[in-house]
Every structure is written in C-alpha cells, then in structure tokens.
Amino acid sequence: MPSMSAEELKERLTRDLPGALAPARAKAEHVTNGSAAPQTDPPAKPKKGAEGPVDLLATNDAIVLSERIPDVVRYVRDTLGYTFLTDLTAVDYMADGLIELIYRFLHLDGGPTMAIKTRVPRDRAVVPSITPFWPGADLQEREAYDMYGVDFPGHPNLVRVYMWDEFEGFPMRKDFPRQGDKYIEEEDEA
Amino acid sequence: MPQNSKLIVNAMLKTQELQLNIGPQHPSTHGVFRLIVTVDGETVIDLKPVFGYLHRNHEQLGEVSTYIQSMPFTDRLDYFNSMANNFGLSIAVEKLAGIEVPQRANYIRVLMAELTRILNHAAAVAFMINDMGAWQTPLAYGMREREKILDLFEMASGARMMCNYFRFGGVVRDLPPEFMPQLHDLMRGLPTFFDEFERLLRENEILMLRSQGVGILPKELAASYSVTGPVLRASGIAYDIRKAEPYSVYDELDFDVPIGSVGDVYDRFLIRIEEMRQSYRLVQQIIERLPDTTGGHINPAMANIGKQKALRPPAGDAYGRVESPKGELGFYLVSDGSTRPYRYKVRAPSFINLTPLGDMCRGHKVADVVVILGSIDIVMGEVDR
Numbered sequence: 062m063p064s065m066s067a068e069e070l071k072e073r074l075t076r077d078l079p080g081a082l083a084p085a086r087a088k089a090e091h092v093t094n095g096s097a098a099p100q101t102d103p104p105a106k107p108k109k110g111a112e113g114p115v116d117l118l119a120t121n122d123a124i125v126l127s128e129r130i131p132d133v134v135r136y137v138r139d140t141l142g143y144t145f146l147t148d149l150t151a152v153d154y155m156a157d158g159l160i161e162l163i164y165r166f167l168h169l170d171g172g173p174t175m176a177i178k179t180r181v182p183r184d185r186a187v188v189p190s191i192t193p194f195w196p197g198a199d200l201q202e203r204e205a206y207d208m209y210g211v212d213f214p215g216h217p218n219l220v221r222v223y224m225w226d227e228f229e230g231f232p233m234r235k236d237f238p239r240q241g242d243k244y245i246e247e248e249d250e251a
Numbered sequence: 252m253p254q255n256s257k258l259i260v261n262a263m264l265k266t267q268e269l270q271l272n273i274g275p276q277h278p279s280t281h282g283v284f285r286l287i288v289t290v291d292g293e294t295v296i297d298l299k300p301v302f303g304y305l306h307r308n309h310e311q312l313g314e315v316s317t318y319i320q321s322m323p324f325t326d327r328l329d330y331f332n333s334m335a336n337n338f339g340l341s342i343a344v345e346k347l348a349g350i351e352v353p354q355r356a357n358y359i360r361v362l363m364a365e366l367t368r369i370l371n372h373a374a375a376v377a378f379m380i381n382d383m384g385a386w387q388t389p390l391a392y393g394m395r396e397r398e399k400i401l402d403l404f405e406m407a408s409g410a411r412m413m414c415n416y417f418r419f420g421g422v423v424r425d426l427p428p429e430f431m432p433q434l435h436d437l438m439r440g441l442p443t444f445f446d447e448f449e450r451l452l453r454e455n456e457i458l459m460l461r462s463q464g465v466g467i468l469p470k471e472l473a474a475s476y477s478v479t480g481p482v483l484r485a486s487g488i489a490y491d492i493r494k495a496e497p498y499s500v501y502d503e504l505d506f507d508v509p510i511g512s513v514g515d516v517y518d519r520f521l522i523r524i525e526e527m528r529q530s531y532r533l534v535q536q537i538i539e540r541l542p543d544t545t546g547g548h549i550n551p552a553m554a555n556i557g558k559q560k561a562l563r564p565p566a567g568d569a570y571g572r573v574e575s576p577k578g579e580l581g582f583y584l585v586s587d588g589s590t591r592p593y594r595y596k597v598r599a600p601s602f603i604n605l606t607p608l609g610d611m612c613r614g615h616k617v618a619d620v621v622v623i624l625g626s627i628d629i630v631m632g633e634v635d636r
Contacts, residue, residue, distance in 0.1 A: 062495070115566040115587050144475075145490075147479070147579060147581065150583060165570060165581075165583075167495075169488060170495075174496075174572070196476050196606065197475055197476045197477030200602065200606050201477075208310075223303035223636075233311060239311070
C-alpha cells in the first residue's frame, strides 16, 4: 500500500515544485510531531507549569504557501497519485493571527492519509479555490468560508452552507462571542 | 397530423423553466432539508441543495466540552449509527493521546460496529424503497430486524439509539450474560432475512424500472467528488477503510468488499444487501473468537470515569477515521494540552456524499430526485451537524 511520510512529501515538493513550501518559522525551536507519523514516539506529555504556553503551530506536516495551493494540489493528484480529497478544513490560531487550512488526501490503493497545510493571516484569509478542477472540494470550501471566513477566489458559488445568508461573522472563529462561556468553570478540569 | 409536423410543432413550442422547492418540510427529504429544483416540464435541469436547518454547531460544542463530553454528542450526529460515531471519536482521541485498547474491547467494538452496519443498511434500503412508493411493506421488514439489533444495544449500553457505549481505551461495560444467547438468536434469523429481503426486491419490476440507469455516478466522477462508502463502491471503486487502513482488529478478520459496475441506484441497493452479508460474516467470526480474547472491556488505566474526564492529550493533532455505514467518518482533533480540544472537526460522510447530487439528478424526472437522494442514504443530523 502506498504510504508517504511528511518528510518524503516535503522532499518531493522541494525538488519538483521549488518555492512552494513555506519558509520555516523563525521560532520553531521545539518541534513536536503530528499525526502524520504514527510510527515515531508520541511527544512527551507536557508537565503542568513546567514549560511555557504550548507552541500550537509546531507541526511535522508539509506547509505550503497559500498562493501555490492549486499547483501543489494538482501535483499531489497527478504526480503522486493521491486522487481522492477526503477532507478540507480550517483551524483558527488566534494567538498567532493565523488560519490554517488542512487538505487531506488519500490514495485509492489504500494506506494512510496525507495532509498538506497552508497558513494565511486571519485578517486576509484568502486561498485560491481548487473547486474548478476538483469538484469534491465544493461543499468543503463553502463550509470553511461559512465557519471561518476564508475566501476562496475562483469558487463558482461561494455562499454560506449552514448559516443563513444575512448572518454576520464567522461562528467557528475563536473571537466569536459565545453565550455559553460563562458556564465553563475551571474546577471541573481538575 | 403526420409524424413530422408534430415533431416540428413540439420543437417550436416554447417551454418555461420553473423553480420548485422540495422541502424543507417534506417526508422524502429524510429530515429538514431543502432542494431548489429547476425543472422544464418534469425534467430536472438544475438542483441546488440548501443545508443548515438542523445546524447546531456540533464542532463548537466539541471545543467547549471535554473529550469525553463529546461522546454522547456524537450519538446525535448520525442517530442511526451511534455506535459507529462513538468508534470514530474513540479512534481519533486514542491516536492523539496514545491510549492502548485491550483485545476484548476491540472485538466488542467491532461487533457493535458491524451490527450497526446491518441495521443501517436494512433501514437505508427500506427507506429507499419507501421513497419509490412501495409504501410501508418493505420498510416493515427492514425495521423488524433493526428492532432486534436495537434490543441488543439496549442490553449492552442501556439505550437503544443514543448508546454512548464507547470510552477512550475500551467500552463502558462488558457485555451482560444474556447478550450472547440473544445475539445467537438474531444470527440464526439473519440469513433468512437477507435472502427474503433480496428475493422480495431484487427482481421486483417496479424497483428495477425505478432504479436501473437512474442517478448514475461514473467511477471517475465518484472519486473526484469525494464520495465515500457504499456510494463510492457502487461506482466500482473498492475502497473501504477497513481494508485500506485497517483499524481496531479488522486486519485479523476475513471479509470481502463488494463493488458495483454501473453506479446507479440499483447498484447501491445491491451493495448494501451484500455488505450486510459481509457484516454477518464478521459478526460470526467475532462470536467465535470473543471467548478467547485477552484483556478486559477497557484499558485499566482509563477505567475510572475521572480519568476519562481529566484526559489531557499532548499538544498536537490527529485525524482518526472509521468506515461508518455511510462512508468515511473522520474526526480531526487539535490538542493544546488542555482537557478540551482546541479544534474538533467532524468529516461527515452524509454531507460530503451530497456534493454530486446536482449532477446525478440532472436530466432525470422530479420523482427520481427522491429516489436518488434515498440511495445516497443521508441523515440530516450528520449533514448539518
């Protein structure tokens, strides 16, 4: 079964699509591994109060520049043979001012999924749409737009999926006001 | 009037396109779901699904709940398959936190997941035929078997539909002593049910006329539209996560992945019947092996509910997926090291399987839309989340 590790993918991308990988972050001093490499040891459990805030942006997966997404996705499909886009989703890293998009592909011959990530600033969340050449992304891009306000130029019908058209704001963003916040208490975390 | 001039008159007649709403409140939409259909006469020209009538932002509920608090919420996603939904969340959290599952717990999990598949497909086929206008009779056959399986679920978990049976590292309690005898009773009756169900319907003229050649999804389109589950396999792609990336104990069990050839509604119906038979085979193997399994029903380190509540997975992300009866059910979790996930995303098969609905319906009659929708097998609780 085909299986491509994050390192291998990054190598291939550096070789075949120069300039597509995002430059490494300046403060990436401690690197934890993500889900893409289950064979390696899981990262040590952070001890309470032992270290500072967790570096949420640390990841082992390939991070590409947002404007190169269509090239990379075409490359993944046509050259690497991952012909199935299974999941497309966004995560809001508000403290770092970034929204991360995760494209998850799979190979129809089997094997684990492969993730490609891209990061865009929260106030200018724009990623070129892949729907014109990959119709399976249609509803998933609309969902990312609806929930996170990511703009996908090139999408034929970028309207809200779940919320009504007049709705203002993007409910899954971390700064969206939540009525229930006052019910969450710290005691029940003990 | 001679034939020729009649054709010319027909061609000259101006027809007008009409926009038609099916739903949101309509018995054939399987919940609160709206389809904006553009028709020319009886023929569908365009179709736009409108979602969100059941939206309750399940993903945000996941972010404000602890990991185990999300477990009962997953029951409400696809309320036909609460066991399969529990399974997906457990797999993702166990991957994220590195929790081991004992062998016996794994077998109980797979047993429940396969029983769920049988009940889902029995209901899905029955409802699809209901949509064709075979009012209630086939539905009664499907529902009868479903009730028997739900009784078993009630015995094990305490609830028929909202089971909330899985815990991280195993299941909440072991099977009660009266479970196995009743399961044997069920298993004795199931082959007869499959044969009877298939014999009633397979050669049925109405079903064949209404479903053959309707809603065809060709192989290439099925892959590029990201559909999963029986819909993908009916289009001829043998992709099943239980084989492609085996989780739990599926690599120790023997079963086949049936595929269709045409990718029409009829194929989807046949695939579901065949998958029920394969699930039956799996359950048989589990019954044989369950007495010899090692380990308890849950990992002792996680047996205490306090341990479940206080679970703090290390920072990082994980994507866990299972083959739910409707397709690939995936959970993407990002942990920041606290008791609540930083991001909790559900990759819902019902929702993404609706992507090609417009293409599948174009050119068919309005009445076929209902059948095609029924053949995709959606549950609105999962579509809208």
